[in-house]
Amino acid sequence: MAAAHLEYIAAGGNRHPCAADWTEELLAYGSGHNIAIWRPESNSHQGVETLLAAHTDIVNAVKLFRDPTSAKRVLISGSADKTVCIWIEKTDGKFELVKRLTEHTASVNVVGVLPEFSVFATGAADATLKIWKLRATETEVEVDLVQSIILAPRYFPLAIAMAKLQSGQLVIAVGGTMANIQVYMQNKDTFTLAAKLTGHEAWVRALDFTRESSKPDSDFLLASASQDKYIRLWRFHAGEELPEVAAAASDPAMTVFGRSLSNKAHWIGEGDSKHSITFEALLIGHEDWIYTARWFTKSAQDAAPQLLTASADNSLAMWERDADGFWTCATRLGEISAQKGSTTATGSTGGFWIGLWSPSGNTVVSLGRTGSWRAWSYNTAEDRWLRELGISGHVRAVKDIAWSNDGTQLMSTSSDQTTRLFAQWKRDDATTWHEMARPQIHGYDLNCLSAIGATQFISGADEKLLRVFNKPKAVAHLLAKLGGTAEDAADADLPDAANIPVLGLSNKAINALTPEEEATAEPSEETTITKSTLDLSHPPFEDHLARHTLFPELEKLYGHGYEISCVAASNDGSLIATACRASSIDHAVIRLYETKEWREVKPPLSAHSLTVTSLAFSADDKYLLSVGRDRQWALFARSSATNTYSLATANPKGHSRMILSCSWAGRSASHIFATGGRDKNVKIWAVDASSETVNADLKLAIPTSAPATSVAFYTGDGAGSGTVILAAGTEDGSVTVFTISMHDWAVKNTCKIGEYMQPSGAINALRWRPQVQGEETKAQLAVASEDLSVRLFGFERLIG
Template sequence: MAPQASSSYISAAFNRCNHIADWANAPHSIIAYAANKSIAIWDQPGHASSAGVTQLLATGFSKAITSLKLANLTVVSDKPCIVAGSADGSIGVWALQENTQWTQVQCIKAAHNGSVSALGVIRSAQSASELPSIIVSGASDGVLKVWTLSNDLSQPPTLAQSIDLKGRFPLDLSLLPLPNTTSTQLLMALATTTNKIDIFASSPSSAAQAGAHRLKFQHKLSLEGHEDWVKSLDLCNTFVETDDVHRNQNPVTGHFAAAKSVAWEPCGEYLLSCSDDQTTRLHAKPFSRNGQQLDASRATWHEVARPQSHGYDLHSVSWLDRLNFVSAADEKVLRVFAAPRGFVGTAGKNGLHCATLGSESESRAASRPAAGNKSLLHLSVEPHSGLLKSAEKHGYLFKQTVEQCCKEQSDSVTAIVSSPLFQRPFDGLSFKQIELYLKWLYAQAWSVAVQRGLMLADINVLLVPDTSLEKVALRLHAPEADVLVDASIDQKSTSIWQELGVTVRKIDSGHQQSDAAGAVGQDDGKGLKCYPVVALGGTFDHLHVGHKILLTMASIIADTRIIVGVTDDAMLTKKSNAHLLEPIDERIACVNAFISFIRLPFTPIDQQVVKLEDVAGPAATEADLQALVVTDETLSGAEFIDNKRKENGLSSLEDWVIGVVGSEGQTDLKGDAKALAESKVGSTAIRKWLVQQGPRRVQALETAKRHRVSHQLRLTTSDQEAEAEESNVSSRPVGASVPPLGLSNRAVFEGSSIQEAPSASGQPIGSAKESLSAVLRQPPSEEQLSVETLWPELEKLYGHGYELLWVSANPPNPVDGGRTTTGGRFVASCCKATSEDHAVVRIHDRAQNWRECAVLEGHSLSITRIQWSLDSRYLLTCSRDRSWRMYEQVAGERFVPFTGERSHARIIWDCAWSTDPARPYVFATASRDKTVKIFELWPKGQEGERPFALLQTIKFNEAVTAIAFGVDAVLAVGKEDGEVEILQRKAGEGEEWSTTLKVPNLAEEQINQLAWRPPVLEDGDDAILASASEDGAVRLTRITGL
């Protein structure tokens, strides 16, 4: 299927003129309004399911629209038509087509010698045969003109009459067919730059006898009474009584000046934009309202906050992490802003949820906590029943729970199994009993995941002693998530959840139990023994249920230390689909997180998770090691390790062997190592499944998994660390106020009160008790956005001598999910320059209290863009001097010139790095010379050769002003005429990029910046492209079929 584009969200402000919005049923409720030179269609305003602005119609006007009305033009359409006039004197007519798209059907170029300031149209619902199709226009040239339309739309409208207003400017017009007349007679009311209303009427016989093209209006009288100009009026012959209750509906907002920059927060959950209107705006898609989950198909994007508002035009914004951003404006100072407390963690249960931000550390790591309703299942094992007799029933309940969660788009499910049997040292239980129980539960759940195609589902079984149940419940519960509880569990255990404010839903298996012990397996009678130090090893790629059984069993029999060898990348090069193997650091982090999770009910142990660079690893040399846990498949490896230990003069190990789970949930697999490897749950099958998913979905799945790991690590932190994290959140300001000069947002802390007078802008200060974002029930109104959703300003960064142009913070490293927290450490910025002295990049270091750590020279004129490579190793800049430059980060905070070239014939407007971790050093430059050049950097090139190569030069029909790389070799190109082209690299050996999709008229004016949304699961295989353009609009465009 060829790629296609559709609109997902449009943020476009109303023009600041009178009469630029109108309402009609066409065929359902719409509001059409003027947004710069475009016409915005607001679909079903006031409805709960309204998608907001769904279309932005290009008009072709050279100046902004100054008047707009919806009219009944019966010769054009039986539905209301849009009539709009522009400041360039032109008038256009748009009709609704059968495919719900609006098409321009008439255009009167230069209808007036001045700006169109008033339009008069007929709105009456009389039959088509009785009404003439006319438009009356007035402009700053002081003339009214009457235009008639014919049935032949190929013919332009005819000028039927001109009325000279003798130097007065028309401000508004209204037309109405007079009721109770034998022939069609029109009444026209006119407001001008006087305090009178002029009334005109057409002659009684003109419309019926001579036709609309001979329609003439005559002045009848002037109505006095106003003391100033009448700026708005309307005629109607119907009066409808309404109640006195007026309800504010969800607003439509937008920038009213050029939108300069857009930036996705690191997880792609919300979007920040800035503009010459001196504001930054935060756009988000609420996922629940009033505590209720929203259907994904009904959830819509809104402006949810206006973090920054001051007296300078804004040029650029960049996220430091999920809670902090930096902005560059038409001043010499960078400003750093932080989210108020209401944006940290989920909002209140009855609030408007726009994002789940989690903790401070998660924000720094560019991760969000996993969330999902009904993802906890509480089971209980009575001592008299035993594990094996309970296994079949519990497996059925676990399977039911996983099926339900899969239907609700949650792929993270944990079964908490409580019992006094799990009190260490597990008296009355054997190793085999626990293994068989875990295998049965995991196998039942895994069979559902395979059937549903969720091979990366996060399925966990946590064994909890009764004495630790309250502690575990406190750590794992989510206030808005239900907990499913086995109906046979006693009331005491259930009350633990209820005391935490969690909704408990009891479920009954309704399952006739067979001979459970026979179905699940038989105990081998070998008992269970715990050891001070236990070891195991494996690849642990894409941690699955087989790995989790192995890690759980080893964690159970370890008392003080567990050693886990994770196979190093160098030993895995021959694996199938090796490019999808998780990096070693990520696999180690996943193993650490899971062991911490399994040990949550017990005393923590020393977790030694290390790289395995040979087959034996530390197990062959660790003197304190007593036991080894292996699978049926890897039993031969245990013999090899024992032989190595004998060579090293160490004692033999006791081996504990577990069976493997089948790829579709089987628990009774038999055979040799090769047969077991082919039929078990394995990472090889998961990678094969990932290949079939497509690159965007793979990246979204991997990102979601990293979020879960981060969340799991947070859940298992010590109480002291959790309290410190909570303290960090509570120390955040609850909001911000605007001081009298209106330049810096001042932090407002809980209980504080500011006694200064309101600012010159009229924004009240007062006192703040809680952040507005924590109590919103619906998208905020314009008043709330401009006053109550400000973010406090924390820092000012100095150094530049002229007004700033761009700012860019280094991104989190996608290889380790940002766990190294290096993202947002360095902030690079530039300013206006006409000489080499000021054409520099200044870098501030967040880790050193924002000290300026580098000044990078090399350009001679203003730098237009600054971009960091994916791993933050290289900094790319481009400039008005027609060159690009590259700088390399060495030894921490040092930056040195690396390479560069004067590669274009005109200004270079933008540059971008590849987002493909396999080829992170591919980059592109875009210029006014109508070309995009794609290069690849060679960090280890031969001496004497330049360390880069030009891969391709792509020519376009217009100047290129913005570019952005997406997943899987996709490049978005924005042009000066508002068109966007999507390019893809052709498969094969060569480097040939070609256009696969053109999106014409995405904007009325030039595209200033493009940004692809980081892949998220809710987008599926589609890609979302954000754009900011000179016409003031911020758009999200969905691209399918890439």
Template sequence: MYLASCSQDSLIRIWKIIAKSALEPVKNEHELKDNNIKLKENVFIVKKKGLSFTYAVTLETVLAGHENSVYAVHWQPSFRKDGSIVQPMSLLSASMDKTMILWEPDEESGVWLEQVRVGEVGGNTLGFYGCQFSPEKSMIVAHAFHGALHMWRQNSSTQDEWIPMVVISGHFNSVQGLRWDPAGEFIITVGTDQTTRLFAPWKREHQAQITWHEIARPQIHGYDMQCIAMIGRFQFVSGADEKVLRIFAAPRNFIENFSKISNISVESLLSNEDTNLPEGATVPALGLSNKAVFQGELSGPTVQEDTFSSVSDQYSQPYFQPFVLKEPPTEDHLLQNTLWPEVQKLYGHGYEIFSLACNSVGTIVASACKASKREHAAIILWSTTSWKQIQSLSFHNLTVTQMAFSPDDKFLLAVSRDRNWSLWRKQEEGIPMQSDPHFILQASTNKDTSVHSRIIWSCDWTPDSKFFVTGSRDKKVIVWGDCQVFDTQDDHSCASVKPCSTLLDAGDSVTAVGVNKVLASLGSYIIAVGLECGKILLYKWQSGVTENDWTKSHEMDQSSLCHTLTVKQLCWRSKPGRAGHDDLDNAEWLQLASCGADHGIKIFNVNRSIFSL
């Protein structure tokens, strides 16, 4: 038998274990005979059912090829060939030097040699932690320090060539927020693994199969990401555990690759105003922001040796290289060539950003940060045209956990850790000498009128802007309204917005709610509820009914495909149909995206027939 071991000393040792005869003398010392060196044998005895078996262990070889810790080795598994079992002598090793090596002994000399080396070139990962062969050595797979999978396939015509393959990738820590793009063709997510990731359906030509893959990593940050909001089809704002909001816009190379991967015409994605788009983005040496790279800068500057114009010139910089992709990118490509340029930073909050919202036309962004005092819990409104602060809305005493603009953009709803919600109405005529809209407090709850007794984690609007939904740690889901009574310029009493539904006890802390933009039927709404335990519940709520207004249509529990930890956010696709399919106008199907603390992102195809029961 052969045993392979690896170590942080970057070396691999192969040991030979031999069963020794009981008549054979046992030797544990070095022997020198005929100028040949015999390696020391380590002998051990195994006793079983009164019998003794003697084995000797010798060091077969030491493999030195890696430049950093080797964390995994894997023998090629045996397989059947011509009716007999073949046990090949091929060893795969994975190292923190970002490479994997395939070792085999030479047929003539028996010396172990490096046959193939695969891995990343550049990037900011910390190497590989594990590796596996496929049967018959046709593929090898590895997982990296940051959770990513890497796979290579052996070229059938050229045995020495290994081709990178498409794999499923995702976050390696809690996913805090997600949003569909306005057209419903991809989703963007943020997580505490300090990345923003974009997922889209891969639609292959002449094939019916459609799978979702990560096709871009627009932001790789130094802080844990907490929230995200879409400003336009290819523009978003993100918030992290820093006091700054960052706005990103898609470069041309991403739009072209997204067009090819999702099989959407590039003409429908690019407008006449996109003639001067940057090709991509890169992070300058010693820099903290994604810098746009334009067509004339693709080759990168040439710096003569020992001649530096600035401190940053002394450090190597990974330059963006535009690649035309017809399939989802590999992990090393995601790390280096899919960043989006940062177009703006917004300063104004005193603590870590916690929640974001943007109105449907993409002109106003609302942001809030962590707060333990009223002065810090204020909501800041920003203009997306001037990127200036419009207004500060002060009401809550603790962190605003989530915000949502009504679909008609007339209201802004905010829920908070202080167990209250606040409803702000936009003044249609605004303030004299000010072109930006102005919001006033229209309604709210307090300690006397609040129905929720614990933190309100989530909120959402019905598609007709009549009602809004709140979900709390007290396990309650409540529908409030009718908000159309405020469609005037007159002020109304804050107590005029009352629960218009019975209290729904979800059975566990409610951490996410989402209302579909399509009505289940006249006067009824489709509401998804996410729980702290990971369950997702689908309900139909009927307005104008005093009893039995809630109908549970489906429950995704631990036995199916729901999350295993807290559901962080639920987001319905803005239109019926399934992204990537040809049934975009088919109202039979709906799509629900969810993210959770279990590092997972899930997209559910929901048939509307379950709500007609």
């Protein structure tokens, strides 16, 4: 059997200002418990290359640099699991975990590095600052704890900046859950508190050092950004004399409105290492908390440094010093103020949590509340910053995935209360996967979904009802244009677009306006969209996804008394089967709805006594299979006369523990099904309907390394006669594909997805991609995981 290869990963970024870093061509960012590696300036637009798994809780801090001694790329990550991990890039480009530091006793929130000295510092919620020495060689890495500083008064560090002063001594600036900045200076082998910089009125969220110019004796500038909405610049000047600006400001003759501009100097060090720290400038312009501040210095001689700040006011600001010496905001990127008041459902980003420069300074990226990265590149011809394609992904566990019937679109739904649609972007030289629409932005955690035909889907959430959605015409046109597929004939009857009314949960269909209609339209509170908005030649930017790609809601389905647990649509699209969480027989029923009038087909189907965890229709829709927490599976057969389902058989001891997933084989073996349970077993059953009664016999039990949380039969043409292919996912994130002979019911081949490619959390759903018309047969498996990733694996051939 051929090995699997990873074709696509969608994974959102963690909302923590320190959880990303960009060095050379690689950007590393925290994504749940993992660290994602991405090349933002790559023209291939492949997105996330890999996810590094080692932490057991949210990754809060990431630093990426090249070690000058070994010339190897080093990644340092800190997590809420109280550990710091050291990764080294190997010759094949993969990062390997080489060291885990466990000295902190609480969540590690920030990491600061000084690569040229192989020194780094970590700050944690145990109110300590730890300083480390890194020694990397070709073969191994050693890390020594140099000093542990207990921060007093006790506070949590959120920002660390490190620099080597002109005297050769190291200095560390620390900010956090108090309004001042503590400066520690190196004295022989230890660091001692040298100064406290006051002025901010709220927590300090970001600190960054830079040299004022490339001259060897130039001053250092420290930028500090705070939740008080201001940025302060501090000058570190060597020698006994104050810098000219500070000395002039201290002159009593310099007064404004009768108040002296006196600038108190803080002195640190002694003798040759004596430095003054003076307040340089106050940067005003942001309207909300500032999360990150990063310097960029051009390589040109005497080039002035630029400062990039990211704020909760949905903007990035670039600050420069003008010819008169005043610091001004030269460029602002992000949201326009008219849209700031809108809810997150209708498009507000919820702030920019991270802002980063590219190493060249020609590109900047920012991470928003939705976990998506935005990017801008400087265009010299137009002398302005232009939007570039970013990446996106869920920011909570992905609960379910579903392919459209034609195999062109993959939808995922998550505890982050969004449903996302992924599809291919086909160009002459490449084909890549991207998020093409965000059909549902909800107020409840979403649990399950199923595709109905090519233009509809249904989703269930923690709100006790199900919602049916239509694909809008704008999205259908975009998918056809970028994916090279023909627009469906049914698309002509679709609504243009959708929006969410204020304080509403239901997406309402709206008509797109032509430019002429928009010019003459009356002002309205409802969002309008022009026909050109989604007429794009590339996948949508995050602004488009959040505002203009919602699917209009067609219907709500009521009946259940608790949160929806699973949903399945019949293969012919005529029926929907659903179940909800239950602790009694009364609620553990399966409700059927027909899709013409969207009415419930009564009575509901009873068999289980606890929550039904998974539902599946056989390929010919003759049977409906259900499995549940009560350890049994039940088979309902369709009556050809009345077209209704009734209980045909059930196995109350199908597994020894709860059953979590089920799947039917394809048409070639249409009455074979699989179940996976918490008893660490996957079982294959064959339906025997030769007599008057229907039975299902156990044909094969396959043990798994951990509880089997998802199973999926491959329904394509790759299996061959007398053979079925089954994928099984487990609670520890492993995914294995079994080739099973139906002649002797034995496993002929197994293909386990490599550990470096597999998810780090439980597998919540596995779905094989249906065969796409006009494309060569290639098996592709979509995987949804608790580690908040959606992954797509390809198999060149499934039979070895």
